[in-house]
Amino acid sequence: MRRAYCVGRWEVPENPRAYPAASRERSEQDGLERVLMSRFFYRLGDSLPRVYEAQIRGWRGLLVEDVNHDGGCLIEEKLFYSDQISEDLVWLGRQDMDIYEKIEPLKWWFSKRQLRDIKLKTDRTTRRTFYYLEYEVTLKLVDDEMTFEITIPRDGMFKDGHAKPEGDNPIRQTCLFDCSADFKLINTVD
16 A cells, blocks of 8 residues: 555543643543544555455544534544555644645534434533544445445444444444555566
8 A cells, every 4th residue: 555544533642741732632521631643544555455444443522512403413534644654643733744634534424313322421520411422433445445434332332342342233334435546556477
């Protein structure tokens, strides 16, 4: 692969002082300071099979006021790419890094009905109420067709250690992404 794709994860860094103050944002949901860091689906130079899948998990705290009561909510996942870097945990706001945000994020629309089993949480520090949901973004690559799928357990929580960590009947949606220019064809002679 000559171009690597990643999503950004707002993560609490082990050493917050290793990142400039401008990189840290305080979460509205739980008040913790987080930094937007890279999580790549694969590494530059990887030789991927014709059919390939990779997953990255994350979480969202959808504030109650952000969930449209007559419709639902939109979950956007910023997609980044690089032709030179494919390291995880790189701050995505650094100007000297060759990691670029795609113009259009990945978008999934969820109805209020789909989210009805997700539990509300109220943080003691911020006193904000939000829907806590864990989700997984899966990159599915078949030849040069790239699909991104989001999976959300019905109750919003993965059960690690279970045969089906996403539980029964999870919420799934997909979106297609054109990546045909990101492949390098290699001719071999026997």
